[in-house]
Amino acid sequence: MLPKRNRLTAALAFGVALCAPLAASQAASLEEIKQRGQIRIAVANEIPYGYVDMSGEAKGAGPDVARQVMKQLGIDKIEWITTSFSSLIPGLRADHFDMVAAEMAVLPERCKQVLFSEPNTSYGEGLLVAKDNPHDLHAYQDFAGSDQKIAIMAGADQLEMLQALGVPESRMVTISNNADAISTVSTGRAAAYAATSLTVSELAKQSERVEAASDFTDPVINGEPVRSWGAFTFSLDSQELRDAVSEELAKFKQTDDWKQILTTYGFSEADASESTSRDTEKLCAG
Numbered sequence: 012m013l014p015k016r017n018r019l020t021a022a023l024a025f026g027v028a029l030c031a032p033l034a035a036s037q038a039a040s041l042e043e044i045k046q047r048g049q050i051r052i053a054v055a056n057e058i059p060y061g062y063v064d065m066s067g068e069a070k071g072a073g074p075d076v077a078r079q080v081m082k083q084l085g086i087d088k089i090e091w092i093t094t095s096f097s098s099l100i101p102g103l104r105a106d107h108f109d110m111v112a113a114e115m116a117v118l119p120e121r122c123k124q125v126l127f128s129e130p131n132t133s134y135g136e137g138l139l140v141a142k143d144n145p146h147d148l149h150a151y152q153d154f155a156g157s158d159q160k161i162a163i164m165a166g167a168d169q170l171e172m173l174q175a176l177g178v179p180e181s182r183m184v185t186i187s188n189n190a191d192a193i194s195t196v197s198t199g200r201a202a203a204y205a206a207t208s209l210t211v212s213e214l215a216k217q218s219e220r221v222e223a224a225s226d227f228t229d230p231v232i233n234g235e236p237v238r239s240w241g242a243f244t245f246s247l248d249s250q251e252l253r254d255a256v257s258e259e260l261a262k263f264k265q266t267d268d269w270k271q272i273l274t275t276y277g278f279s280e281a282d283a284s285e286s287t288s289r290d291t292e293k294l295c296a297g
Contacts, residue, residue, distance in 0.1 A: 038106055038246040041084075041255055049088040051108040052077055055096040057189055058213045059276035060114035060132075060241065063093050072132055073112030075272045076263065077243065083259040095187055097166030100124050103246045110252070114241030116168050122295035126247055128257045130240040130294070131264075132278060133285040136172070137211030138224040139196055139204040146202045150228040154178045154203075162186055162201035168239070169205040175232045193218045207239065209277050240289050257291075 044050050054061030054069060061073035069078075069091040081089060092108050099111045103125055114134075117127045140148055146159055151169075154161045155177040162184040163169045173183060184201040186192060192204040197220035204211070208227075215223045229236040243260070245253045263269050264287070273283050 111244035116239035117294040137208035159202035
């Protein structure tokens with residue numbers, strides 16, 4: 012999980028298509044949020060990044076860190092909003108919420124649509140396969156030269172990784188959320204599901220019908236292994252709020268409490284260390 016990564020420069024055509032038709036609405040300023048005493052934060056129900064449990068409590072690396080950052084900003088009340096991953100950017104642009112705490116990967120094309128804080132986390136890739144891995148799959152690259160299909164989540168950056176590796180879109184099965192991944196793979200609709208290593212690990216725990224592909228080989232694009240940097244996300248006119256969050260996040264990341272949050276949700280020491288190896292400006296520049 013330590014190797015460096017240059018983000019893809021190819022356009023996020025699918026994600027941009029989702030976002031482009033929506034005209035951006037005016038977002039609330041930091042002062043307005045403080046005056047109302049509440050901020051609206053969205054998650055995409057992805058364990059361990061950001062989700063709402065059965066009791067209605069927001070959990071995950073994003074929400075737990077966001078909660079502390081808001082406390083440091085003097086904002087005590089948070090309205091948590093759950094939506095699909097592909098609706099996060101359109102929702103920000105339409106002012107359905109003020110901020111996203113889904114550990115969304117910072118990508119150049121996304122930076123044209125939204126603002127990102129400095130990175131909160133870093134994470135690698137993985138592959139969910141049926142029990143005993145009947146098709147002997149161990150890398151995204153395996154799908155470039157076979158007739159097997161691979162599932163991806165709508166709006167996720169695995170689409171661009173697979174495209175860069177030469178996997179035809181005819182071999183990709185798009186699902187709306189992670190909850191559909193287990194049935195998609197176990198029933199043979201797709202031979203595997205491409206997602207981050209943490210997502211794959213969590214899904215594998217939920218059913219004996221699937222497992223994480225062993226001996227997984229990280230995708231290598233433009234000569235470097237793929238790694239993602241997750242950050243908090245804001246509308247383009249929320250720079251003041253974004254800057255304030257980044258400033259408080261930088262302070263919190265110097266504490267043991269921040270490291271403990273990441274450890275609790277399965278992030279490794281390498282993930283924590285690597286989260287500081289890229290800044291948002293460079294990630295947005297590709």
